[in-house]
Amino acid sequence: MSDRITIKKPxxxxxxxxxxxxxxxxxxxxxxxxxxxxxxxxxxxxxRGLVKTREDAVRYRNEIRExxxxxxxxxxxxxxxxxxxxxxTTPETLEKAVEWGFNFLKYIPGKTSTGSxxxxxxxxxxxxxxxxxxxxxxxxxKMYFLIHLERITKGGKLIPEIDREVAAIPDLIKIIEAVPxxxxxxxxxxxxxxxxxxxxxxxxxxxSLTVHHALETYDKAFHPDGxxxxxxxxxxxxxKRVKDVxxxxxxxxxxxxxxxxxxxxxxxxxxxxxxxxRTIPPAAGICISGDVAMPMRWMLFKENGISKEEFERFxxxxxxxxxxxxxxxxSCIIKREKWMVPKTVGQGTEEIPVYMGGQELDWRVEETxx
Numbered sequence: 001m002s003d004r005i006t007i008k009k010p011x012x013x014x015x016x017x018x019x020x021x022x023x024x025x026x027x028x029x030x031x032x033x034x035x036x037x038x039x040x041x042x043x044x045x046x047x048r049g050l051v052k053t054r055e056d057a058v059r060y061r062n063e064i065r066e067x068x069x070x071x072x073x074x075x076x077x078x079x080x081x082x083x084x085x086x087x088x089t090t091p092e093t094l095e096k097a098v099e100w101g102f103n104f105l106k107y108i109p110g111k112t113s114t115g116s117x118x119x120x121x122x123x124x125x126x127x128x129x130x131x132x133x134x135x136x137x138x139x140x141x142k143m144y145f146l147i148h149l150e151r152i153t154k155g156g157k158l159i160p161e162i163d164r165e166v167a168a169i170p171d172l173i174k175i176i177e178a179v180p181x182x183x184x185x186x187x188x189x190x191x192x193x194x195x196x197x198x199x200x201x202x203x204x205x206x207x208s209l210t211v212h213h214a215l216e217t218y219d220k221a222f223h224p225d226g227x228x229x230x231x232x233x234x235x236x237x238x239x240k241r242v243k244d245v246x247x248x249x250x251x252x253x254x255x256x257x258x259x260x261x262x263x264x265x266x267x268x269x270x271x272x273x274x275x276x277x278r279t280i281p282p283a284a285g286i287c288i289s290g291d292v293a294m295p296m297r298w299m300l301f302k303e304n305g306i307s308k309e310e311f312e313r314f315x316x317x318x319x320x321x322x323x324x325x326x327x328x329x330x331s332c333i334i335k336r337e338k339w340m341v342p343k344t345v346g347q348g349t350e351e352i353p354v355y356m357g358g359q360e361l362d363w364r365v366e367e368t369x370x
Contacts, residue, residue, distance in 0.1 A: 003336040008316035009328035012038020014266035019044040024067040026346035034290030037078040050084040054097040057081040082106035086119035091137035108148040139182040166193045192247035199258040208266025231282035264318035271352045288355040295363035333366040
């Protein structure tokens with residue numbers, strides 16, 4: 001049995017790198033040496049605010065490029081920046097963005113993720129006149145619509161966090177019916193019910209999957225009464241039940257043939273300083289660095305008898321192909337070697353707790369080549 005595998009360089013399908021210069025210097029190290037490019041979500045916290053215009057996208061892209069250069073690692077990373085769909089977005093906003101090569105539109109319902117309350121649109125408002133015009137324009141422009149699918153309330157009542165993704169499936173159906181030619185990617189899918197729906201959804205509706213939703217369960221993060229037990233495993237969408245973990249794995253492994261080729265890696269690197277993870281409620285997000293996510297997913301594939309070729313397709317091929325890009329020509333080498341995951345990255349007020357920090361892994365990323 002080989003102690004080393006080589007795959008095409010992976011695609012960073014869902015990354016959060018934040019925005020202050022000090023924070024970017026730390027978070028860029030979570031992706032360098034693993035990903036050569038990736039989608040960096042612009043749900044930036046205040047006072048900066050969301051990436052709403054092409055000018056915002058250019059500014060953020062340049063800041064990330066500068067952080068790559070300042071890291072002096074010799075690695076390259078090219079950020080793909082989506083515009084955020086907000087109450088200020090117009091069809092003209094999207095036309096201007098596409099003119100400059102920004103072909104992705106990200107939607108996070110208000111109050112379901114970091115920064116989403118900034119001019120956020122609720123699912124109840126999404127198909128009102130202006131947002132609907134924007135979705136139709138996005139379809140016309142062949143933009144890719146990335147959606148965080150969760151519903152917070154129904155009939156004026158708060159929906160438990162564990163049930164919010166399933167509660168939003170009817171909203172996804174309405175979007176598909178209203179704009180049938182919209183290229184939709186449902187981000188970080190975490191439930192068996194949503195995956196079941198996607199089996200029969202149109203082929204222009206695809207999805208991403210995270211490693212934590214394939215490994216961890218709700219009871220690791222929450223007490224039975226719904227209060228948070230482990231803030232470092234608190235994320236949105238929250239961890240789910242055992243049946244959901246099993247469904248996510250089947251989709252990830254390519255065993256659900258109705259979904260094969262339509263689901264791809266979306267690591268959802270979501271760093272927060274330790275202090276904000278210890279507040280009540282804690283900041284939502286798990287900091288899974290690329291050099292942790294890759295070997296952990298490979299170990300998961302390997303332990304379940306899934307081939308290296310299927311692992312490569314999930315990590316490196318399906319997502320760029322979906323987005324009209326060629327897979328990277330470089331490679332990533334993962335070898336069997338024990339190593340200890342550092343507990344944190346950064347220092348002082350920017351110290352960020354890392355998923356699996358302080359624990360030993362049996363495989364590690366040896367190197368990536370351009």
